[in-house]
Amino acid sequence: MSDSNGTGRAWVYGDNIDTDQLAPIHSYKNMEAEEGCKFCLEPLDPNFASAVKIGDIFVAGNNMGIGSSREQAPLHLKLLGIRAVLAKSFARIFYRNTLNFGVPALVCAEVDRINTGDELRVDALKGRIENLNTGETLECEPLPDHLMAMIADGGLMPHLKNKLQRE
Amino acid sequence: MGQSQPPSQSMTLSEKIIAKAAGLDSVKPGDIVTCAVDVAMMHDSSGPRRAGKMLDELGVPIWDKDKLVVITDHYTNDEDPNSVEIQKITHAWVAEKQLPHFLPEQGICHVVLPENGFLKPGLFCVGGDSHSTTAGAFGAFMVGIGATELASVLATGEIWVRVPETLRLDVSGCLSEGVAAKDVILKLCGDIGIMGANYMVVEYGGEAVKAMTIDERMTLTNMAAELGGKTGIIAPDETTAQWLAATAASGVDIKTWQGDADAPVAKTISMDGTAISPQVAAPSNPENAADVSEHAGTPVGQAYIGACTGAKLDDLRMAAAIVNGRTKATGTRFFVAPGSNRIRDAAADEGTLKILEDAGATILPTGCGGCIGLGPARLEENMTGISSTNRNFVGRAGEKSSKLYLGSAYSVAAAAITGEITDPREFL
Ligand code: SF4
Numbered sequence: 064m065s066d067s068n069g070t071g072r073a074w075v076y077g078d079n080i081d082t083d084q085l086a087p088i089h090s091y092k093n094m095e096a097e098e099g100c101k102f103c104l105e106p107l108d109p110n111f112a113s114a115v116k117i118g119d120i121f122v123a124g125n126n127m128g129i130g131s132s133r134e135q136a137p138l139h140l141k142l143l144g145i146r147a148v149l150a151k152s153f154a155r156i157f158y159r160n161t162l163n164f165g166v167p168a169l170v171c172a173e174v175d176r177i178n179t180g181d182e183l184r185v186d187a188l189k190g191r192i193e194n195l196n197t198g199e200t201l202e203c204e205p206l207p208d209h210l211m212a213m214i215a216d217g218g219l220m221p222h223l224k225n226k227l228q229r230e
Numbered sequence: 231m232g233q234s235q236p237p238s239q240s241m242t243l244s245e246k247i248i249a250k251a252a253g254l255d256s257v258k259p260g261d262i263v264t265c266a267v268d269v270a271m272m273h274d275s276s277g278p279r280r281a282g283k284m285l286d287e288l289g290v291p292i293w294d295k296d297k298l299v300v301i302t303d304h305y306t307n308d309e310d311p312n313s314v315e316i317q318k319i320t321h322a323w324v325a326e327k328q329l330p331h332f333l334p335e336q337g338i339c340h341v342v343l344p345e346n347g348f349l350k351p352g353l354f355c356v357g358g359d360s361h362s363t364t365a366g367a368f369g370a371f372m373v374g375i376g377a378t379e380l381a382s383v384l385a386t387g388e389i390w391v392r393v394p395e396t397l398r399l400d401v402s403g404c405l406s407e408g409v410a411a412k413d414v415i416l417k418l419c420g421d422i423g424i425m426g427a428n429y430m431v432v433e434y435g436g437e438a439v440k441a442m443t444i445d446e447r448m449t450l451t452n453m454a455a456e457l458g459g460k461t462g463i464i465a466p467d468e469t470t471a472q473w474l475a476a477t478a479a480s481g482v483d484i485k486t487w488q489g490d491a492d493a494p495v496a497k498t499i500s501m502d503g504t505a506i507s508p509q510v511a512a513p514s515n516p517e518n519a520a521d522v523s524e525h526a527g528t529p530v531g532q533a534y535i536g537a538c539t540g541a542k543l544d545d546l547r548m549a550a551a552i553v554n555g556r557t558k559a560t561g562t563r564f565f566v567a568p569g570s571n572r573i574r575d576a577a578a579d580e581g582t583l584k585i586l587e588d589a590g591a592t593i594l595p596t597g598c599g600g601c602i603g604l605g606p607a608r609l610e611e612n613m614t615g616i617s618s619t620n621r622n623f624v625g626r627a628g629e630k631s632s633k634l635y636l637g638s639a640y641s642v643a644a645a646a647i648t649g650e651i652t653d654p655r656e657f658l
Contacts, residue, residue: 126425129458154375154428155460156360163378188406207262211392219382220284227290227385 070144070195074111075179080104080123082130082157086139086215087199100139117144120179120185124150128157137161137168147185149174149192149203160209165218171203186212242396243489244431247371251354252391257494259395264388269297269348269355269372273339274316275304276377278323284381293387299331299348307595308390308604337570337596338459340364340452340538344432345572347478351466351487356383359621362539366451367444368474368511369487370467370603371431374455394460395496397430400452401438403504408635408655410548411446412540412618412638414438414501416509420519422499428458430496433489438503439464444473445544451532452539453620456516462552465489510616511636514624522641525651532615533558533646534627535639536567536594538599540618545569546577546640550585552643552657558590559649565607567594591646603628616645 084107090099104111121140127150128136129179137160140148151174161168167187177183182195192203206214216222239256243247249257249434272281277300285292292298302320305313317334324332324581336342340361343349352368356362358380365372375389376384383389396473401414418426432454439447447464454462464470466484474482510525512518535541546568558564566586568574574596577583583593600607601619609615609628617627624635637645640654647657 126428129425134378142266149497152428154425154458156374158429160376163376200640204260209264210262219378221286223382223385227288 065070065216066116068181069118070184071120071144072113072116073120073177073179073181074124075122075174076107076124076166077127078105078124079129080107082128082133082136084136085128086133090135090139096135096138096142099135099161103139106162112143115145118146119144119146120183122150122174123148124174125152127153128161134160134164137164137166137216141166147187148210149177162214163219165214165216167206167214167219169206171201171205173201187214232324239627240490242431242433242493242495243369243395244371244461245393245434245493246411246487246489247352247354248391248393250352257393259523261393262390263393264390265293265354267297267356267387267389268353268557269299269418270356270380270383271299271301271339271343271355271359271362272380273304273359274302274306274320276380277320279316279319279385280377281358281380282323284378285384287554288385290385295327295329296331297387298329298384299333299343300329301336301342303338303342303597304602305604306335306597307599320593335597336473337568337573338538340448341542341569341573344368345477345570347474350474350479350482351484352651356380356389360455361452363454364452364477364538365459365460366454366463367447369470369484371461371463373461377519388529392429394429394431396433398435398495398498398502399461400434400436400498401501401503402436402500403432403502404438404441405503405506408640408658409506409508410638410640411442411449413506413509414503415456416516416519416636417501417506418459418499418616419453419456419511419516421511422457424456424515424517425458427454430459432457432459432462433495434462434464436503440467440608443544444469445542448542456590456620471502478576479597479654508638508641510641510651511534513633513635514622514635516621522637522651522653525635526653528635528651529565529614529649530562530645530651531613532563532565532607532609534565534567534600534615534617534619535642536565536599536607536617537619538569540570540639540642541573541574545577545618546573546582546586547638549643550582550653552640553589553591553647554585556589556647556657557644562646562649563607564591564646565587565594566591566598568596569597572597589646596613599615600627602626609634616642616651618642
């Protein structure tokens with residue numbers, strides 16, 4: 064999996080990106096997520112899934128991930144290579160599902176200062192985003208260490224496997 | 231800010247429960263902590279066939295079988311081969327694990343769980359279902375989680391939680407005749423929207439809530455999910471203690487599990503209970519709530535009293551109070567699916583069920599059924615229905631072309647009688 068503390072290009076969207084946009088029903092009902100992720104965000108930006116690169120960063124406004132509890136919504140972003148998801152606020156089940164898949168979900172009040180295409184360096188552990196285009200540093204609510212450990216392991220299930228093996 | 235905090239800060243009830251589960255003296259909103267789970271509930275949909283399978287892949291035992299409750303309610307009483315297969319998987323998994331707490335086909339999980347004494351004030355619980363919020367009516371803190379997290383809880387007995395901010399709803403005065411908890415919560419959905427309490431715990435209080443029965447309180451906490459809330463909660467009192475005394479719950483403590491009066495909350499919303507009219511939420515979102523008068527006269531092909539939200543004994547009594555000697559409209563299907571077998575039996579014993587049957591209601595087996603478009607109450611092509619359930623999203627209760635209004639059991643019963651959306655107060 065991609066290192067959550069690297070640089071990547073920003074894809075900036077607005078409020079209320081819902082799970083039907085991230086995982087349209089036809090993309091997960093009869094398809095594996097590896098195939099379904101090609102339809103991620105199709106209703107909003109059909110260009111996104113083909114143009115996004117490994118290590119890119121998804122930036123949204125309020126209520127990121129509203130809608131159903133379908134785990135494919137964050138899984139699609141992860142499979143497309145999204146390094147981190149930044150938003151002003153998250154819908155709670157999406158927030159958990161994202162972190163549980165090993166992708167940092169960071170609450171950042173200042174995402175308005177980011178434009179699509181900006182090169183960002185995300186330090187999830189410190190809760191800091193550097194916008195390399197503008198030179199600005201934006202603060203996020205930091206994630207605690209144990210969640211970072213989970214993310215480093217690739218998510219909840221692999222983390223659990225590692226933990227159980229150690230014990 | 232700036233001033234030093236008192237050593238033990240004031241906390242809400244939810245914060246106290248989370249702190250206890252996390253083994254900490256105190257927590258505050260925004261803290262992310264790891265909590266020990268007192269009770270984990272799972273049903274036949276996301277339970278054994280999903281979370282159970284993941285646990286088996288991990289190859290570890292269940293952390294504490296005594297704290298796990300498995301209930302079947304989603305795909306019960308259904309002859310569809312998929313549903314039959316799911317029941318098989320569920321029964322086989324429970325038998326293989328030799329689980330002590332298996333409650334098959336006794337009713338809907340959120341109703342059956344407290345009936346069997348698994349909930350009480352102060353418990354930190356998780357459930358593999360979004361309406362696990364219902365448990366807050368008993369002063370427990372219970373959140374809904376996805377299958378992956380459920381598997382993790384089964385393996386470890388722990389879960390991480392971000393301590394939620396609190397949204398307080400204070401309902402003053404007393405509700406008028408023909409107005410129920412459902413109307414209060416629909417009104418709140420209409421006022422603040424379905425993400426209005428995102429991430430927050432919704433704490434319900436005030437005179438009108440204090441006066442409510444447990445059945446009614448469960449309607450409020452159940453629909454915290456429709457506000458985006460992490461959960462809902464109501465401070466336990468004598469009403470709680472009395473209700474739980476009739477169950478197997480032991481060590482019920484309503485004194486310890488109270489929030490501090492000066493605990494800070496993010497937002498307080500005040501409602502005048504006396505001024506609330508019956509509410510109906512138009513298709514296809516609970517936040518489309520409005521006074522029933524706005525939709526009065528809309529013809530309905532089906533009236534459904536059911537689900538964890540709207541088929542408790544009180545709901546059946548409300549419906550009976552409306553139909554009382556009247557007959558359902560020809561051309562409108564009228565179904566009643568009691569929330570649990572126990573509720574069905576109690577309603578039969580006291581004569582409530584008979585009143586409903588005499589009015590032309592068909593009594594359906596207990597379980598989720600019509601709430602998710604299963605069984606005889608499935609909404610057909612282009613059919614408009616009204617139901618006492620909690621969600622009316624497109625296709626939720628049947629065909630995509632169907633339309634669903636939400637209302638209290640009073641309002642659903644009134645529509646069953648007239649064949650159109652009707653202010654239930656006309657019949658009281
Ligand atoms: S009755 Fe409906 S809302 Fe309640 S648990 Fe069943 S499916 Fe969910």
